[in-house]
Amino acid sequence: MISDVLEQLLHGLTLGxxxxxxxxxxxLMLGVARLINFAHGEFFMxxxxxxxxxxxxxxxxxxxxxxxxxxxxxxxxxxxQRGVIRAILPRSWHVQLIATLATSIVLTNLAIIVLGAQPxxxxxxxxxxxxxxxxxxxxxxxxxxxAASLLIFWGLHRFVGRTRTGRAMRAMSQNREACAVVGxxxxxxxxxxxxxxxxxxxxxxxxxxxxxxxxxxxxxTLTLKAFAAVVAGGFxxxxxxxxxxxxxxxxxxxxxxxxxxxxxxxxxFLIMIAVLLWRPQGLFGRRIGI
Amino acid sequence: xxxxxxxxxxxIVVAAPWLVAAAVxxxxxxxxxxxxxxxxxxxxxLSYDLVVGHVGSLSLAHPAFFGVGxxxxxxxxxxxxxxxxxGLPAAALAAAGVAALVGVPLFRLTxxxxxxxxxxxxLVASVVANNxxxxxxGPLCITGIPKPTLGPLAVTTLPAFYWLALAALVAVGVLYRxxxxxRLGRAFHAVRDNEPLAGAAGIDPLKYRMLAFxxxxxxxxxxxxxxxxxxxxxxxEEMTVALTVNLLVIxxxxxxxxxxxxxxxxxxxxxLPEVLRLAPTWRLVIxxxxxxxxxxRSPEGIESLLRRVxxxxxxx
Amino acid sequence: xxxxxxxxxxxxxxxxxxxxxxxxxxxxxxxxxxxxGPNGSGKTxxxxxxxxxxxxxxxxxxxxxxxxxxxxxxxxxxxxVARTFQxxxxxxxxxxxxxxxxxxxxxxxxxxxxxxxxxxRVRRLEAEAVERARRLLGLVGLSAKADDAAGSLSYGQRKLxxxxxxxxxxxxxxxxxxxxxxxxxxxINQMKDHILALHREGKTVVLVEHNMDVVMDISQRVVxxxxxxxxxxxPPEAIRQDPRVIEAYFGR
Numbered sequence: 001m002i003s004d005v006l007e008q009l010l011h012g013l014t015l016g017x018x019x020x021x022x023x024x025x026x027x028l029m030l031g032v033a034r035l036i037n038f039a040h041g042e043f044f045m046x047x048x049x050x051x052x053x054x055x056x057x058x059x060x061x062x063x064x065x066x067x068x069x070x071x072x073x074x075x076x077x078x079x080x081q082r083g084v085i086r087a088i089l090p091r092s093w094h095v096q097l098i099a100t101l102a103t104s105i106v107l108t109n110l111a112i113i114v115l116g117a118q119p120x121x122x123x124x125x126x127x128x129x130x131x132x133x134x135x136x137x138x139x140x141x142x143x144x145x146x147a148a149s150l151l152i153f154w155g156l157h158r159f160v161g162r163t164r165t166g167r168a169m170r171a172m173s174q175n176r177e178a179c180a181v182v183g184x185x186x187x188x189x190x191x192x193x194x195x196x197x198x199x200x201x202x203x204x205x206x207x208x209x210x211x212x213x214x215x216x217x218x219x220x221t222l223t224l225k226a227f228a229a230v231v232a233g234g235f236x237x238x239x240x241x242x243x244x245x246x247x248x249x250x251x252x253x254x255x256x257x258x259x260x261x262x263x264x265x266x267x268x269f270l271i272m273i274a275v276l277l278w279r280p281q282g283l284f285g286r287r288i289g290i
Numbered sequence: 291x292x293x294x295x296x297x298x299x300x301x302i303v304v305a306a307p308w309l310v311a312a313a314v315x316x317x318x319x320x321x322x323x324x325x326x327x328x329x330x331x332x333x334x335x336l337s338y339d340l341v342v343g344h345v346g347s348l349s350l351a352h353p354a355f356f357g358v359g360x361x362x363x364x365x366x367x368x369x370x371x372x373x374x375x376x377g378l379p380a381a382a383l384a385a386a387g388v389a390a391l392v393g394v395p396l397f398r399l400t401x402x403x404x405x406x407x408x409x410x411x412x413l414v415a416s417v418v419a420n421n422x423x424x425x426x427x428g429p430l431c432i433t434g435i436p437k438p439t440l441g442p443l444a445v446t447t448l449p450a451f452y453w454l455a456l457a458a459l460v461a462v463g464v465l466y467r468x469x470x471x472x473r474l475g476r477a478f479h480a481v482r483d484n485e486p487l488a489g490a491a492g493i494d495p496l497k498y499r500m501l502a503f504x505x506x507x508x509x510x511x512x513x514x515x516x517x518x519x520x521x522x523x524x525x526x527e528e529m530t531v532a533l534t535v536n537l538l539v540i541x542x543x544x545x546x547x548x549x550x551x552x553x554x555x556x557x558x559x560x561x562l563p564e565v566l567r568l569a570p571t572w573r574l575v576i577x578x579x580x581x582x583x584x585x586x587r588s589p590e591g592i593e594s595l596l597r598r599v600x601x602x603x604x605x606x
Numbered sequence: 607x608x609x610x611x612x613x614x615x616x617x618x619x620x621x622x623x624x625x626x627x628x629x630x631x632x633x634x635x636x637x638x639x640x641x642x643g644p645n646g647s648g649k650t651x652x653x654x655x656x657x658x659x660x661x662x663x664x665x666x667x668x669x670x671x672x673x674x675x676x677x678x679x680x681x682x683x684x685x686x687v688a689r690t691f692q693x694x695x696x697x698x699x700x701x702x703x704x705x706x707x708x709x710x711x712x713x714x715x716x717x718x719x720x721x722x723x724x725x726x727r728v729r730r731l732e733a734e735a736v737e738r739a740r741r742l743l744g745l746v747g748l749s750a751k752a753d754d755a756a757g758s759l760s761y762g763q764r765k766l767x768x769x770x771x772x773x774x775x776x777x778x779x780x781x782x783x784x785x786x787x788x789x790x791x792x793x794i795n796q797m798k799d800h801i802l803a804l805h806r807e808g809k810t811v812v813l814v815e816h817n818m819d820v821v822m823d824i825s826q827r828v829v830x831x832x833x834x835x836x837x838x839x840x841p842p843e844a845i846r847q848d849p850r851v852i853e854a855y856f857g858r
Contacts, residue, residue, distance in 0.1 A: 109574045
């Protein structure tokens with residue numbers, strides 16, 4: 001019994017790690033560039049398909065395919081940024097929301113047309129190997145997800161905290177107008193942030209794809225849950241989004257197992273709604289900056 | 291001169307079933323079906339524009355209210371044998387009730403969180419519709435919803451349904467006009483355009499946003515009831531995010547905040563894809579692409595073009 | 607003689623900065639008071655706390671003896687307190703006339719049905735409102751612009767419109783935030799005349815102002831804030847020579 005609960009906890013952590021990587025990217029864009037990106041989940045979806053293509057179709061080794069996904073998505077992200085984001089960034093957030101929602105619809109349906117609506121499976125060596133520790137069974141891939149995500153978060157923390165670009169990102173999130181005055185390259189920083197958020201989503205996809213099915217619609221629900229985490233964590237505050245993501249992942253896994261599997265998708269929103277009812281500014285309040 | 295034009299248009303619209311029967315006798319059923327859909331969608335878009343265009347709250351929850359009304363009417367008709375004239379107000383009330391309940395906490399949020407919150411509501415409603423099988427029959431759908439009866443009259447033929455849908459559209463249109471002009475309209479627009487100043491003018495923004503939100507939800511629920519009585523079937527797929535995208539396209543490309551704009555948008559974006567026989571996926575790709583293009587290039591939509599052409603006055 | 611507006615020990619903090627630090631202020635009916643102080647001394651913050659846009663962290667605000675401390679802006683407005691904003695604020699998409707009509711909404715609220723159906727009574731109220739609005743537009747010299755969108759007016763014209771709007775519901779207390787800022791000298795004189803006219807009518811006016819000529823010219827009493835604290839209070843001539851005030855503006 002205890003091992004069951006522990007297994008679910010580990011599943012929850014894996015889920016939470018995935019949500020956290022996606023939500024972190026979203027929070028970064030929100031905090032640094034004030035951009036509402038409803039197509040964010042599609043970076044995950046396309047990244048998953050890129051991984052599938054590399055691993056299943058091209059037969060690349062896992063590590064290469066897993067790095068291919070973020071690489072492809074960064075290129076796509078830059079192109080998208082040039083084409084669409086740059087045009088909508090100075091506009092009202094209504095425009096941003098509708099534009100990115102439209103993008104999401106276009107990408108999802110194009111994926112259905114080009115890649116087919118049938119879910120694809122990408123089992124890897126690690127996803128089928130199970131680690132058995134005294135009755136507690138967990139796929140190696142899940143451990144990889146957890147370890148990789150911790151590494152990524154540590155890297156992100158250092159990047160934002162130590163590098164010049166990271167400092168520019170923090171400055172932009174606190175006071176955008178002043179940035180242009182002191183010589184921060186606002187456009188370039190925004191682009192780097194965008195590429196970073198796309199890479200985070202795609203990496204999460206590459207890590208998690210061996211465990212779940214890949215299908216064109218997977219981005220939509222993910223975007224919503226990531227937003228729920230971002231909102232619950234305190235709009236634009238990256239660590240808050242990460243914390244909220246783990247909370248959502250754990251609750252989803254436990255509730256999915258012990259309460260109801262069917263409604264687990266609604267869990268994220270119930271949490272967000274509960275948090276907002278208690279503190280309308282999110283768990284970590286109105287902090288200034290990312 | 292212009293009066294004659296409007297009158298002529300009115301006559302054509304009312305006489306449509308006969309004109310269609312004469313012009314395309316073999317496509318009659320299909321064309322009428324498209325017209326009915328267009329009328330219902332136009333009414334739904336108008337109700338949505340109340341919230342988005344006139345009070346300025348970007349709600350993404352409209353499918354939830356449509357769905358609540360649709361399912362309420364479907365369940366009351368099939369399980370409890372309620373007649374249409376009783377089910378319709380019940381559906382509207384149910385939707386309004388949900389809106390009143392969630393509106394209060396939702397409107398406490400900042401604009402962005404509000405949008406996400408409403409999106410979440412739509413998702414939760416969708417999940418419930420899919421999984422609460424005992425009530426909604428989930429993916430199996432509720433079937434066998436009878437044709438509506440207006441007292442002794444049974445609305446069984448397509449032309450009759452067309453006139454019913456048209457009457458609903460007119461009713462919604464009249465209500466829309468009444469709500470968005472004169473003092474109430476001014477109050478809504480004040481809240482939309484400058485909320486702090488509206489407060490200083492003694493206007494309670496929450497009260498007016500809730501009013502628009504709840505009325506819009508009631509209308510959406512009522513239209514949902516009409517919808518299910520027309521199709522005889524209600525499935526969870528009818529209340530997904532795709533519906534929101536449809537509505538956003540109609541409202542933003544047609545002309546947000548304008549009766550004429552929304553009507554034009556509804557006709558264009560409901561009838562056109564039907565005429566072109568687009569597959570749903572391609573339709574969404576094109577819609578999304580168009581929406582993207584227009585919103586990036588010209589946010590006011592077709593209405594601003596129309597305005598420039600007809601030279602309407604400022605201050606609307 | 608209870609003061610019309612009474613602020614007792616008001617405190618407002620933002621992220622470690624105390625913007626308003628235990629300020630006491632009493633305004634008698636019919637007074638014309640100016641609130642001055644260097645930039646960042648807390649004047650507009652004080653206004654925002656009094657009119658319900660900010661929740662105070664301490665102290666109380668009383669209007670005619672009633673506690674306003676937690677009232678939202680629309681409730682404060684309905685009690686008879688009107689204000690203008692530092693960043694000139696109008697409803698850009700409504701016409702100048704409609705802008706003014708909005709300010710009477712609170713006084714003419716009827717139940718929903720009356721708003722939908724234009725009964726005789728509603729029509730009459732609307733006509734009266736329009737008449738009053740036209741009169742005020744005439745007062746500030748904007749009659750010609752009555753049907754133009756407020757967003758199309760010049761800065762000065764919008765300032766006058768906002769001023770007229772504040773007057774529409776015939777408020778007892780007027781809080782004007784920098785009425786003489788960023789406008790040409792002719793307009794400044796216009797504003798001074800309008801404010802003095804209000805004072806003669808017996809209205810209570812409190813201004814926040816940086817323009818010392820205006821302040822010294824028209825005020826009955828001047829209150830000085832610095833770093834959130836009230837450092838001086840008295841008639842204009844006394845304030846002009848008060849060493850603490852001089853130090854606050856020039857000394858550091």
